Amino acid sequence: MTGSGAVAFLVLLLAATRARVIATNVLQRITHRLVAVIAMRAMNVVMVMVVIVVAVGTMYVGLLTHLGTTPE
Structure with missing residues (x-):
């Protein structure tokens, strides 16, 4: 199975949430921060x-204006 580390981390957190090891709001905060980091990288x-460009x-x-002028 191939994938990014962030996706694997989210899958791990989701499994831990389903097993009631961590609270859902913790998963929500972590996911929000990861999405914010990804959005900032894309914007950069x-x-x-x-x-x-x-x-x-x-x-x-x-270059065009330089080549368009004729020296006298």
């Missing part, structure tokens, strides 16, 4: 991609 990746676009426009 999106922001890095936006910065890269803007930087490449700026360099491309700068």
Whole structure:
């Protein structure tokens, strides 16, 4: 069985909750924190991609304007 460590951890916590080892609200808090971490990582990746696209676009426009001018 393959999967991420976070998913395996959630499955373990779910089994412990069903066995009444830990309370349901503890599972809810842990799940909320894991989802928040995953969402922040996804947002960081999106922001890095936006910065890269803007930087490449700026360099491309700068190169086009530089090549478009004729030195006298």
